[in-house]
Amino acid sequence: MRAWMMRVKAGVKRLVIGFILSLPTRVQLRVLPSSQRYDAALMPTPEVLDPDARSRLLIAPANSAGQGWAWAQAVNRYSSGAAATNMAVVGPQDFGFGCGEPVPLGIYRWSTRWQTAQREAVTRQFTHVLVESDRPLFGDAQLRTANADIDDLLAAEISVGLLFHGSDIRLPSRHAERMTWSPFHGERWSLTPALQQRSSELQVRLQNCQLPIFFSTPDLALDVPQGHWLPVVVDTAAWAVDSPALSHGGVPVVAHAPSKAAVKGSDLVDPVMKKLEAEGLIRYIRVENVPADEMPALYTSVDIVLDQFSLGIYGVAACEAMAAGRIVVSYVSAQVRDFVSAETGLTLPIIDLSPDAIEQEMRALLADRQRMLELAARGPEFVESVHSGKLSAAVLSEFLDGQRSS
Numbered sequence: 001m002r003a004w005m006m007r008v009k010a011g012v013k014r015l016v017i018g019f020i021l022s023l024p025t026r027v028q029l030r031v032l033p034s035s036q037r038y039d040a041a042l043m044p045t046p047e048v049l050d051p052d053a054r055s056r057l058l059i060a061p062a063n064s065a066g067q068g069w070a071w072a073q074a075v076n077r078y079s080s081g082a083a084a085t086n087m088a089v090v091g092p093q094d095f096g097f098g099c100g101e102p103v104p105l106g107i108y109r110w111s112t113r114w115q116t117a118q119r120e121a122v123t124r125q126f127t128h129v130l131v132e133s134d135r136p137l138f139g140d141a142q143l144r145t146a147n148a149d150i151d152d153l154l155a156a157e158i159s160v161g162l163l164f165h166g167s168d169i170r171l172p173s174r175h176a177e178r179m180t181w182s183p184f185h186g187e188r189w190s191l192t193p194a195l196q197q198r199s200s201e202l203q204v205r206l207q208n209c210q211l212p213i214f215f216s217t218p219d220l221a222l223d224v225p226q227g228h229w230l231p232v233v234v235d236t237a238a239w240a241v242d243s244p245a246l247s248h249g250g251v252p253v254v255a256h257a258p259s260k261a262a263v264k265g266s267d268l269v270d271p272v273m274k275k276l277e278a279e280g281l282i283r284y285i286r287v288e289n290v291p292a293d294e295m296p297a298l299y300t301s302v303d304i305v306l307d308q309f310s311l312g313i314y315g316v317a318a319c320e321a322m323a324a325g326r327i328v329v330s331y332v333s334a335q336v337r338d339f340v341s342a343e344t345g346l347t348l349p350i351i352d353l354s355p356d357a358i359e360q361e362m363r364a365l366l367a368d369r370q371r372m373l374e375l376a377a378r379g380p381e382f383v384e385s386v387h388s389g390k391l392s393a394a395v396l397s398e399f400l401d402g403q404r405s406s
Contacts (some may be wrong), residue, residue, distance in 0.1 A: 025040045045117070054400075056082075075393050090104060255286075269309060349376075
C-alpha cells in the first residue's frame with residue numbers, strides 16, 4: 001500500500017509540474033513560490049570556446065566544491081588542442097565557486113525557453129560532455145532523467161562520460177559494512193535511506209553502461225570499479241601561504257570547516273577541541289558559511305586543519321589545506337591511502353586520527369611538533385604532483401582523444 005501511495009503521489013507531482021511548465025512565463029512566475037521565481041530576461045548561455053579546438057568539453061551541471069570549473073581550467077591549461085568550460089545550477093546557498101555558466105535554480109527548473117536554448121547551444125558547440133552526478137543537463141530534475149539527456153547528446157554524435165563526486169554514487173550499506181564510524185550506520189543520518197535507494201538503482205544501471213566513468217575520491221573505486229580516478233583540483237598558487245604553520249609562537253590554531261557536519265564527524269571533533277581549548281592547549285575555530293574566495297585568507301592564521309572523521313576519505317578541503325602548508329589531520333582509510341600510493345607512487349601527507357581516540361591522539365600530536373612540521377612541509381609538493389590539475393588533465397586527455405573506454 002505504501003509503495004502504491006508513493007507512486008500515486010509521484011504521478012500527481014509530475015502532472016502539477018508539467019502544468020506549471022506549460023504556463024506562459026508571466027503566469028508561471030505568479031504561481032511559483034518566491035524561492036523558485038526567476039528573472040525571465042536572464043538567459044545564461046554556455047561560455048564560447050575556441051571553435052578551432054580539436055575537442056570542446058562541457059562539464060555539467062553539479063560543480064560540486066567547484067570541481068567542474070577546476071577540471072575545465074585544468075584542461076585549458078594542460079591539454080593541447082582542447083578547450084573546456086562548465087555549467088552549474090546555483091541556488092541561494094551557493095558558495096561562490098568559479099563557473100563558466102552559472103544557471104539560477106529557478107531558470108533550470110522552470111524556464112522552457114532556457115532549456116530549449118541550452119540544448120541547442122550544447123549540441124551545436126561541444127564535442128564532449130561529462131555529465132556530473134547523473135543529473136539532467138537541460139532542465140528540471142523532477143521530470144527529466146540524465147538518461148534522456150545522454151541519449152540526446154549521443155544522437156548528436158557528442159562523446160559522453162559520466163562523473164561522480166561522492167554521495168551521488170557511494171553505496172551507504174557498503175560503506176557502513178567496512179567503516180565502523182560510517183555516518184550511514186542506523187539512523188545517524190536522515191538522508192541514508194534515500195541515498196541507499198538512489199545509489200543502488202544507479203549502480204545497477206551502470207553495470208551495463210558502455211560510457212566512460214570517472215570518480216573524484218579514491219574510495220569510490222569500490223563503488224564503480226569500472227571507473228577511472230579523476231583527482232580533484234585546487235589552485236596551488238591561490239592557496240600558497242608565506243608563513244609556515246606554527247611559526248607565530250603561540251598555541252596552535254586549529255580549524256574545522258565541514259561542508260556537511262553530519263557526515264564529517266563534527267560531533268566527535270567539537271567537544272574534544274573545546275576541551276583542549278579550555279585547557280589552553282589550542283585555539284579552536286569552527287568555520288561555517290564562509291565563501292570559497294575567503295578561505296585562503298582564513299588559512300593564513302591557521303596551523304592545523306581538521307578535515308573529516310567518519311567517511312575515511314580526503315577531498316578538496318584537505319587538498320586546499322595541504323597546498324597552504326597546513327598540518328592536515330583526518331581519518332583516512334587504508335584503502336584510500338593504498339589506492340593513492342598505487343596510482344601516484346606518493347604517500348598521502350595527512351596525519352591520521354582514529355575517531356575513537358581523537359582526544360588521546362590529538363594530545364600526542366600536539367606534543368610532537370617535529371612530526372607536524374614534517375608532514376605540513378610535504379603537503380604543497382604532494383598537491384602540486386597530484387591535485388594541481390596536471391594529472392587530472394592527463395586523465396581527461398585520454399577521454400578527449402577518444403582513447404578512454406569503460
